[in-house]
Amino acid sequence: MTLQLDRHGWLRPRAGVLLCPSPNFDARPADAQVRLLVLHNISLPPGRFGGPHVAGLFTNTLDYGAHPWLERLRGLRVSAHFFVRRDGAIVQFVATAARAWHAGVSAFQGSARCNDFSLGIELEGTDTLPYEDAQYHALARLAAVLRARHPLVWAAGHEHIAPGRKTDPGPAFDWPRFARAANWPRRHLPR
Structure with a gap:
């Protein structure tokens, strides 16, 4: 089933897609070009999958x-555009036209504030446990629809835009597999 974004950047609801709007977003700078896809991982509590905690975090x-x-998360105000569960289900928290609060202090190719020009996808996982086949499949489908709408060129991990501060998606994430599944040029991925 093909994913589709509406004119605001929300996925059209269907099987395997849940819309769960977050209040943790704001407008991008007027001149921002969305050129970077940032991949993260999350599990709450760490190493535990399923349950409502990630959605609870992103919706306060x-x-x-x-x-x-x-x-320890009390008072934290964060979000991502998307969350891909272990079974491949996709949850969207922020429209792609808006700036989600996923990257924090970050820089990419000499530009700071990666939230301004990126889309953030959280994968349910940890740095060291393998990601599921269903997640790679869902991520490839999602990347295709995002690239059709936005001028995305690059993909990077949180670890690449905030080195020393973040480690995700970690060594368990298979970048070559993502490149093949998403038809993403290897030269536009972390080395």
């Missing part, structure tokens, strides 16, 4: 009492 509704580790 996280139940901090659900697990002791979650308390």
Whole structure:
């Protein structure tokens, strides 16, 4: 099933796609060109998959009492455009026309503030556990629709735009596999 974005940059709801709007976004600078796809990983609590915690974090509704580790996230205001679950289901939190708050202090090719010119995709996972086939498949489908709408040229990990501060998506992410599945030029990926 082909994914489609509406004129605002929201995926059209269908099987395997959930829209879960986040309040954690703002407008991009008027001259911003969305040229970078940033891949992340997340699991809450770390190493645990499934459940409502990622959506809770990105929508400011996280139940901090659900697990002791979650308390350290209190007051954090973050989001990503998309979240790809282990089973390949896609959750969208922010329209692609808007700036999600996923990159933090970051730089790419001499330009700071990567949120201004990037789209952020969180993969449910950790730096060291292999990602699922369904995630690579969903990521390839998502990358295709995003590249059709935005002038995306580059893809990088959070670790590449915030080295020393971030480590995701980590060594478990197979960049050559992503390049093949998404038909993304290898020369526009991390080396």
